[in-house]
Amino acid sequence: MKRHLLALLLACSLPAHALSESGPTVTVVDARGHGAFRTIQAALDSLSQDAPSTRIILIRPGLYAEKIYITKSRVALVGEDRKKTRIVYAELRRNWRKDHPDDWGAAVINIGDAVTDLVIANLTVHNNYGSLHGDHDHQFAIRSMGSATRLSLLAIDAIADGGDTVSLWNTATGMYYFADCHFEGHVDFVCPRGWCYATDSRFFGHNESASIWHDGSLDEDAKFVIRNSTFDGVRGFALGRNNRDGQFFILDSVFSKNMADKPIYQAPGTSTFRWPLRAYFWNARREGGPLAWLADNLGLAKGAPRAEEIDARWTFAGAWDP
Numbered sequence: 001m002k003r004h005l006l007a008l009l010l011a012c013s014l015p016a017h018a019l020s021e022s023g024p025t026v027t028v029v030d031a032r033g034h035g036a037f038r039t040i041q042a043a044l045d046s047l048s049q050d051a052p053s054t055r056i057i058l059i060r061p062g063l064y065a066e067k068i069y070i071t072k073s074r075v076a077l078v079g080e081d082r083k084k085t086r087i088v089y090a091e092l093r094r095n096w097r098k099d100h101p102d103d104w105g106a107a108v109i110n111i112g113d114a115v116t117d118l119v120i121a122n123l124t125v126h127n128n129y130g131s132l133h134g135d136h137d138h139q140f141a142i143r144s145m146g147s148a149t150r151l152s153l154l155a156i157d158a159i160a161d162g163g164d165t166v167s168l169w170n171t172a173t174g175m176y177y178f179a180d181c182h183f184e185g186h187v188d189f190v191c192p193r194g195w196c197y198a199t200d201s202r203f204f205g206h207n208e209s210a211s212i213w214h215d216g217s218l219d220e221d222a223k224f225v226i227r228n229s230t231f232d233g234v235r236g237f238a239l240g241r242n243n244r245d246g247q248f249f250i251l252d253s254v255f256s257k258n259m260a261d262k263p264i265y266q267a268p269g270t271s272t273f274r275w276p277l278r279a280y281f282w283n284a285r286r287e288g289g290p291l292a293w294l295a296d297n298l299g300l301a302k303g304a305p306r307a308e309e310i311d312a313r314w315t316f317a318g319a320w321d322p
Contacts, residue, residue: 024056031062040068040077040087047072059085059123067091067105071112079123082155090129092162093138106140107167113146121154130161136186136206138163149173149194150320155180163187163207170194171218177312177322188213188241197315197322198226205233208260210267212239214246217271220302223247225315232256240279243269247278249298251307257288282307 028035029043035058037043043057049072056076061084068077068087079085089108096106104110108127111118120142127139139162144151147170158166158181165185168176174194181201183190189205190198191213205211211233216222224246231239235258240248248264264279280301284294298305305314313321 024054026056026058028058028060029064030060031064032060035060039066040064041066044068044070044072044075047075050074054117054119061085063088065089067107068109069105069112070110070115070118073114073116073118075117076119076121077123078119078121079156082122082157083124085123087123087125088128089126090132091127091139092129092133092135093140093164102145103140103143104145107143108140109142111142111144111148111151111168113148115144115148116150118148118150119152119154120156121152122156124157124159126157127160127162127165130186132161136162138187140167141165141185142167144168144170144174146170147173149175150322151175152177152322153179153181157182158184160185160189163189164191165189166191168192168194168196169215171215171222175316175320177320191215192224194219194222195316196224197312198224199228199312201226201229203229203231203233205231205237207234208236208238210238210241212248212264214240214242214248215244216247217245217274220275221317223249223315225249225310226251226253227310228252230254230256231259233258236260238262240264241267243267244271245273245275247275247280249280249282249301249310250284251282251310253284255284255286255294257286259286261291263293282310 027043029037054074054076059079061081064087067089093106125141127141129139130136139160141158141160163186171193176196178198184204186207187209193215214224238260282298
């Protein structure tokens, strides 16, 4: 997927007229007025509802203090500079739900019910409600709705000053791919439902209850797979939990000495667990010494998969190969 990001960025470096004959047209957003649009939402609104290939929206460096609503498929939001292209908005889920029937609009980036084949790349998205108001309750940076699937996050910083930073919530058919990302937040700050594969990413938790969470309650095969990544956080941060049936595979990853000696656990919730706790590790390295529950145990997973076969295609059972 890194080569795909490179291709997107190369395309975005070319003039739009040069791309129209052989590739996708690039729509440029520049907050200072040097593009086709000043806001990301205006660029999204200008697109047709659907298209046979991906439409690229290149976002120039700047602070975009706006809430984004994505309702169209085959779109790539690509920042020109990961650190300097910043989408920042303050929204507390609890406040939003006082006057709204659901979470549509509760996030900085809101992904609609039927959206597919969406890429968000090379930028920072931050829900900063907590730092402004001192409340670290649930506050989404990115939230998907309904049956949204085939969503890719590439080389982004996704940060929230509360829980549920990245919440992609299609339990039945959701498929998500993360590469070279930095995730940061409070409880359950990366909490996919369905199938998720993350690689070469960094996780930083600000709480002691859980960093990662998974809901695979509708299908025994659903899973959250993480490879070649690092986990850090405040002293005593816990790795993960689920309060619905879920399944974790974490391979070739490094864990900070700040991590608590607390295995991934099933927390009390509204659902009855149909399957036992499923958390599988391979080649885990912990700073400060090993922990017994991080020992290699892939052989206990259904089908006893080998470490070398666990990749994105395996995660999605061949249904998607990003």
